[in-house]
Amino acid sequence: MIRSILFHLIPLLLPFVVYAVYLYFNARAGGDKKWGKVSLAVTTMIGLLLMAVSLITLGLVSGSPREGTVYVPPRFEDGRLIDSQILPAEEQE
Incomplete structure (x- = not known):
């Protein structure tokens, strides 16, 4: 049960983690980027797309x-x- 929850939760959260790491290193390099509405929408859409792919993959290979x-x-x-x-x-x- 935990494995299947993580199998869908990780692809959903992965874009947020990657973007947060990017913002962290950008700030250390002197950049001024921040979380914005567009970046939040894009990361949400990418996460939902990755989660849909994981749902389809699990449905095809299990059972x-x-x-x-x-x-x-x-x-x-x-x-x-x-x-x-x-x-x-x-x-x-």
Whole structure:
């Protein structure tokens, strides 16, 4: 769970961190750039774009195989709750 949250949160925050580092070194070199509305909007858009790419990537490369599997919903057997399962098609009960 933490990994998937970080997988989306890091790309969102990465442009802000990079721009903050740029502003830090710019100020040390005598520059006078500051956070502005345009720079904040651009970094937000870049972060959202990177987050969307991470969502699409995670959706494409993760998950269970859909073909040849059967979903068995949760059920009661002998007074006990049996969890849901995804079984290969030939092992269906």
